[in-house]
Amino acid sequence: VHSGHIHRFAAHAARLPEALGSVSSHGIGLGMALELARALNALPRELIVFAIEGADFAPGAALSPPVAAAIEDVARRILAEAG
Numbered sequence: 001v002h003s004g005h006i007h008r009f010a011a012h013a014a015r016l017p018e019a020l021g022s023v024s025s026h027g028i029g030l031g032m033a034l035e036l037a038r039a040l041n042a043l044p045r046e047l048i049v050f051a052i053e054g055a056d057f058a059p060g061a062a063l064s065p066p067v068a069a070a071i072e073d074v075a076r077r078i079l080a081e082a083g
Contacts (some may be wrong), residue, residue, distance in 0.1 A: 003055035004066025006074055012047040015033045048081065 002029055016031040028036075030049070037043045052070045063071075 002066070003064050004054055004070040006054040006070050006077075007051040007053070008077075009049045009051070010047070011049045012043055012045065016049060050078065 011034050019029065033075060034043065034047070034049075037053060054067055055064045056061055
């Protein structure tokens with residue numbers, strides 16, 4: 001897939017893909033945190049996760065135009081879904 005591609009996951013219904021599980025610098029990724037909440041029966045009734053594919057993860061790298069555009073699109077989608 002390409003930089004700026006948007007993914008939408010219904011995290012309350014299924015596990016996040018493994019690729020999203022190791023993106024944290026804090027020792028526990030989003031996927032692992034959500035699975036811990038699931039095991040503790042602490043997930044909200046509905047939990048939607050949006051993810052945007054990046055291109056350059058070097059320290060100090062600027063957002064690429066496709067990623068910047070995707071951020072605006074995701075913000076609109078969140079507002080629309082939130083009603």
